[in-house]
Amino acid sequence: MTAISKVSQFQYKPLHKPNQLIYGTGQTGVITGWTIKDAIAKKLNPSEFAVVGQLYSPTRGISLLIRNLLANPHVRYLVILNATKEDRNAGSGTCLLDFFHHGVEEGTSDTGRHCWVIRSSIKGYIDMEIPLVILEQLRRELSVAEADSITQAVSLVKSYGSKTQEPWGTPLEFPMANDVGESGCAPLKPGARYGHRIEGRTIAETWVKIIHRIKTTGTIRPTGYDGYWQELIDLMAVVTEEPPEFYFPEPNYLPCDRDFIQEYIHQILDDAPVVEGVKYTYGQRLRSWFKRDQIEQVITKLIGEIDAASAVMSLWDVKDHEKGGSPCLNHIWLRVVDNELSLTATLRSNDMFSAWAANAFGLRALQQYITDQIGKRGGIQLKMGPLITVSQSAHIYDDCYDYANRIIQNHYQQIINSEQKQYADPIGNFLIETENNNIIVKQTTPGSGEVIATYSGKNAMSLSRKICSDNPSIQPSHAVYLGIELEKAMIAIKEDKTYHQL
């Protein structure tokens, strides 16, 4: 191809995942894995890149990426960032590089779908609807480079940005098989669609539980962005003990890191000028959009009236219906109970895999700021209460399913096991004894062990049912344990043996 001398502006037109990409007007596509796409985009001028996106899944994501590249033949360069351990673990960048270096062969996916299989040690598939000759052409026409750090990726993009080339062909689009996205990822278990409650000590722990809940019982629905997501409606997450310095697991399996969060917190706490074409920031909505500083308002409100149930901040503007890109975080409410300040945030739409953790860290920083300011200015020393998020559409996009499944596989059971060992059911404990051929159950408070209810009877099933109906929020593992113990007590009475609670 001949280089053209005039500076060109290209518009990237994605066929898939438009909402998850960052666009520029250049000719270089930048692909990251776990590294947040914004982390690289913010170091570039939009004229230097065509698109920046995160590729999570070699088995589903690469095919969509290739479809997008075929629809945008002005993209002549690719920079694939394989920077972190998580990027390399995921393997999607490596598999994509292998596609360009070694090509594909005909085969079947793990679920038996006929497809192109990438010649790579990592499983990666491309839809059969794309002809081989086109894939071969794409491999020839694009210059592909791997970067092992953000700095290297940025300098590669900048070096490509200085060259301008003609598009290698005309945009191409290929049919999608109907089953893409919907089949093979049906919820594993039936369950309620509305109003789940999840609690965890830290954001990291709560996140794993959220991912598990949505992946196992969420409903699969079209996203409106050429894809599918799995969704629960009105999912409440309660984070009880996130430490002030924030907890990041080692190695960090969250889709955000400390550096990203340090930057992100400013978007929530600090005002930002309104710039045409630039989306809202939460800080702007809170500090100035409505011509009021709402953060200041709630601090003043609570100092003046610590029991106020009206410490509200609103981010939704009624004009948001008139244009796209409305804020996902809409309402924040603060409440002081027993000298602790809780913060409840309502998000109309929440990407629980990629965005929730960052949203939660940002909100926790806001909660900390308000707690500190009430202390400093009002002399009222409050403890940090829980952070509560209510995610109305709580979803996981289909291109994150592979990662989500891996997170569940690697971390979920461990978290549940350690929780179950703590026997910390907020409804308290049950002390079981037998007396005169009766089972006696005393319910005690979790803290001081004060007896708050006594149940007695001969039948384990009736007693279990009564206790569960009186305590509907009993933890499932606690209920199971209770049932087993009551049954053992009943058998001991029948066989005239001594019963000891375990």
Ligand SMILES: O=c1ccn([C@H]2C[C@H](O)[C@@H](COP(=O)(O)O)O2)c(=O)[nH]1
């Ligand atoms: O702070 C944010 C901002 C965005 N999103 C996600 C939710 C949706 O998946 C998508 C926004 O899409 P719309 O609802 O605006 O179309 O981004 C979040 O989860 N948190």
